[in-house]
Amino acid sequence: MSSIRLTEFSHGGGCGCKIAPAVLSDILARSPLGVMPKELLVGNASADDAAVYQLNESQAIVATTDFFTPIVDDPTDFGRIAATNAISDVYAMGATPIMALAIVGMPLDKLPVEVIGQILEGGASVCAEAGIPVAGGHSIDVLEPIYGLVALGVVDPARLLRNDRARVGDVLVLGKRLGVGVLSAALKKGQLSSQGYAQMIASTTQLNTPGPRLAMIDGVNAVTDVTGFGLAGHLLEMCRGAGLRAEVGFDTLPLIDEAVHFARQGVATGASNRNWNGYGASVELDPSIAPWQQTLLTDPQTSGGLLVSCAPQAVDAVLACFHDAGFDGACVIGEMAQGEARVSVR
Numbered sequence: 001m002s003s004i005r006l007t008e009f010s011h012g013g014g015c016g017c018k019i020a021p022a023v024l025s026d027i028l029a030r031s032p033l034g035v036m037p038k039e040l041l042v043g044n045a046s047a048d049d050a051a052v053y054q055l056n057e058s059q060a061i062v063a064t065t066d067f068f069t070p071i072v073d074d075p076t077d078f079g080r081i082a083a084t085n086a087i088s089d090v091y092a093m094g095a096t097p098i099m100a101l102a103i104v105g106m107p108l109d110k111l112p113v114e115v116i117g118q119i120l121e122g123g124a125s126v127c128a129e130a131g132i133p134v135a136g137g138h139s140i141d142v143l144e145p146i147y148g149l150v151a152l153g154v155v156d157p158a159r160l161l162r163n164d165r166a167r168v169g170d171v172l173v174l175g176k177r178l179g180v181g182v183l184s185a186a187l188k189k190g191q192l193s194s195q196g197y198a199q200m201i202a203s204t205t206q207l208n209t210p211g212p213r214l215a216m217i218d219g220v221n222a223v224t225d226v227t228g229f230g231l232a233g234h235l236l237e238m239c240r241g242a243g244l245r246a247e248v249g250f251d252t253l254p255l256i257d258e259a260v261h262f263a264r265q266g267v268a269t270g271a272s273n274r275n276w277n278g279y280g281a282s283v284e285l286d287p288s289i290a291p292w293q294q295t296l297l298t299d300p301q302t303s304g305g306l307l308v309s310c311a312p313q314a315v316d317a318v319l320a321c322f323h324d325a326g327f328d329g330a331c332v333i334g335e336m337a338q339g340e341a342r343v344s345v346r
Contacts, residue, residue: 004115006070006078007188009107009145041157042093046164047237049089049224052155060157064089067103067148071184071302072201075115079122079147081204085227085303086149087130091208092225092306094161094215095153097130102137105146119147130207159215163224163234164241166309170221170336172246173318175210176203176305177329178231178296179259181269186262196258203256204303210321211306217321219314226304230275232283232297234307236343242309245339249346250286250293254329259299263292271300286346297345305329309336 036043041060042052050064066086070078083100090097102123106116127134127149134149183200186192192200214220222242226234231253239246275298276283285294305327310318315332322330 004111005073006075006145007073009070009110041160042162046162046241048163049092050095052093052160054157058156060155060160062090062093062095062153062155063150065103065148065150067146068302069144069146071204072187075118076122077201077205079119079124080126081201081303082147083123083126083149084205084207087126087151088208088225088227088303090151090153091211092161092223093153093155094159094211094223095155096212097132097151097153099132099135099152100127101150102134102139103146103148103150104137104139105142105144106139107143107145108141111145119145123147123149126205126207155215161211161215161220161223162241163222163238166222166238166242166244166336167311168244168336168338169312170309171312171315171332172235172248172334172336173308173310173315173322173330174226174231174254174305174333175208175308175322175327175330176206176226176301177254177256178226178299178301178304179256179263180204180301180304181230181272181299182259182262182267182295183256184302185267185269189267191262191267193258199256199258206326208306210325210327213321214306214308214318217310217314217317219311220308220318221311222309224307226301226307228271228300228302229279230272230298230300231307232343232345233275233279236279236282236341238307238309239336239341239343242336243341245337245341246334246343247337247346248334248343250289250297252331252333253296254331255296259296260292263295266292268295269300272298275300282342284342284344289345
């Protein structure tokens with residue numbers, strides 16, 4: 001089993017194997033809306049992190065699903081990363097997770113049962129950390145390893161966090177450092193150091209538990225998590241939802257040191273270029289921004305951090321919320337301003 005490299009079975013890895021933003025938009029535009037009951041508070045309209053269905057005045061169900069192919073070779077780490085990533089969407093809505101269902105697709109003729117079991121054990125360990133059971137799931141025999149979760153949570157509709165409620169003058173706070181995609185590309189090339197791998201695992205398995213606490217802070221107006229479309233892509237979704245412009249200073253971004261090293265050498269995932277091709281026309285880069293910096297802006301973040309748009313008076317409370325939970329990279333990265341829905345990086 002030690003000779004098995006999970007990443008060799010997949011054409012992409014983690015959130016980097018997402019469908020490209022432009023292609024996804026085209027697919028969704030062609031999809032019928034179907035039944036839209038008034039109780040459905042959040043659906044496809046705002047490209048938000050999860051669906052939300054109101055049960056009564058004080059309770060709503062938050063439902064999401066996320067799964068992908070291996071981003072690492074270690075089966076337990078793969079399971080942990082995939083589960084953390086899936087549950088993140090619940091936290092991004094300000095909700096508390098209540099249970100999960102496993103999504104399992106494995107090439108049974110290539111992977112030993114013991115390896116598959118380690119993947120599931122990794123996912124279950126993260127669910128236990130989040131305080132929820134894996135209450136069921138579904139499994140199929142496929143060509144590439146696939147693992148993830150359906151994650152369910154509950155939230156008070158009055159405290160629901162959405163990605164389309166940012167306001168002019170809001171300050172932007174990012175909860176995790178960027179560069180996971182670059183590290184995954186370096187790993188696949190056999191260039192990632194043991195320290196870089198440890199940083200990658202630490203970031204991708206850190207649950208975004210501040211979500212429900214952020215929902216209790218007055219002045220927190222919009223939240224999303226930064227995943228497969230990179231910081232620029234998910235911030236652009238926030239801009240489009242609110243009809244505002246985001247202004248970001250690259251030097252303020254929290255970055256993983258080893259990711260900067262590899263990005264400067266031209267290491268990147270294929271998804272980074274696909275991301276730029278999909279939304280680059282709506283991102284303004286200062287002429288001083290180098291290609292390696294653009295790579296980190298579009299770098300797909302598997303199990304990335306929460307991105308918060310909050311009133312200036314709420315910034316200290318938001319940062320304290322992150323830092324108290326062990327997110328030492330959380331920091332202010334920019335602000336929301338009046339203007340066309342675009343992301344401007346200087």
